[in-house]
Amino acid sequence: MGRQPCCDKERVKRGSWTVEEDQKLVDFILNNGIHCWRLVPKLAGLMRCGKSCRLRWINYLRPDLKRGALSETEQQQIIKLHSNLGNRWSKIASHFPGRTDNExxxxxxxxxxxxxxxxxxxxxxxxxxxxxxxxxxxxxxxxxxxxxxxxxxxxxxxxxxxxxxxxxxxxxxxxxxxxxxxxxxxxxxxxxxxxxxxxxxxxxxxxxxxxxxxxxxxxxxxxxxxxxxxxxxxxxx
DNA sequence: AAAAGTAGCAACCGCCAGGTG
DNA sequence: GCACCTGGCGGTTGCTACTTT
Known part of the structure; x- marks a missing residue:
């Protein structure tokens, strides 16, 4: 028996997030917190996959995110960390509060x-x-x-x-x-x-x-x- | 001014590990 | 021990803005 898809791909919206969708997600998470990502889109009234909501929150909507380009010093630090850790982006990102692994x-x-x-x-x-x-x-x-x-x-x-x-x-x-x-x-x-x-x-x-x-x-x-x-x-x- | 090329980045995909019944 | 589910991760894609020709 094959693995079940995380969501019904026919019925979920894909591509860039709209301002309205962002607002719905932020409102929901700030009011209810995160318990199960799979349920978040359903409860927040979004036609999105739970994974997509998680990614959007972590990479873009989280209030503690730091914006703007990385400084030269930060870039040097990334190079050093990468030489020790390889492509373990989440580990590297953990050294930079407010920065995401994707970033x-x-x-x-x-x-x-x-x-x-x-x-x-x-x-x-x-x-x-x-x-x-x-x-x-x-x-x-x-x-x-x-x-x-x-x-x-x-x-x-x-x-x-x-x-x-x-x-x-x-x-x-x-x-x-x-x-x-x-x-x-x-x-x-x-x-x-x-x-x-x-x-x-x-x-x-x-x-x-x-x-x-x-x-x-x-x-x-x-x-x-x-x-x-x-x-x-x-x-x- | 328009077409082609390039860079940057958000978002998606599929795999894996860990948790649970 | 197993089957299944979820969250997390890294690789990749595709869109958009910018630059060059």
Missing amino acids: IKNIWNTTIKKKLKLQCSDQLTAKNMEADRKKHISKVEDKGWEFETSTESSKSSSFQELEQNWTQEMKLMQANLSISSSASTSMEGNVNASSWEGESNVHGESDELFWADTIDYSSSWDAYNFIDDFLHYENYP
Whole structure:
């Protein structure tokens, strides 16, 4: 025998809640309290599923809800908690009175996850750029151009230009990394929690960037996918 | 100004754990 | 021990507002 549905889906209203419905639910709960969500819609005169009423109350109508965007500090705290707890949104939300698990989850999936991805890919890009630069220099040396030992005047102008571009790009990259160092520290926490091997250096040193050192990326796309997987399947103990 | 793309978030779905008879 | 019910949770969808082309 199969599980019975929580409500008659043909006869319940779905979609966005109206002001009138909200008012009915709030009035009912404030006057009667919550005993059984299944009975709430019937008693409150709502054509809604009990689950839907519960969700609406918890995520939107509760009087103790805090409104407005989360501060940078709160976001940092979410990152830290997430590194310890994984996707246990209700546990994470319990550290933020007035915030709901749904809200935390939404913020993670939209704002925070995107931010971390961006920072991570910046670091990997810097790493790849540096590797490319070294490869290029070694090619030049192979051809006997003696790049490292030659005097400025003996370098070809195009090579000097290339060198300047690299230096400039690396400086920019390092500047970006130092701005994002606090969030990167939390990512370092993730690496430790998921028992990655190797030294992590996420504070801006372009030659020792993060755990990318231990992984061979054949393309930026592979790297991107790795980050995506990493953020999606955190294997915390 | 209009179409297409993107971001943010409310709401839904299905599964699971715990309680009860 | 079991069948069933409910509440709770996390993943996902779909709508709307905003931005870009």
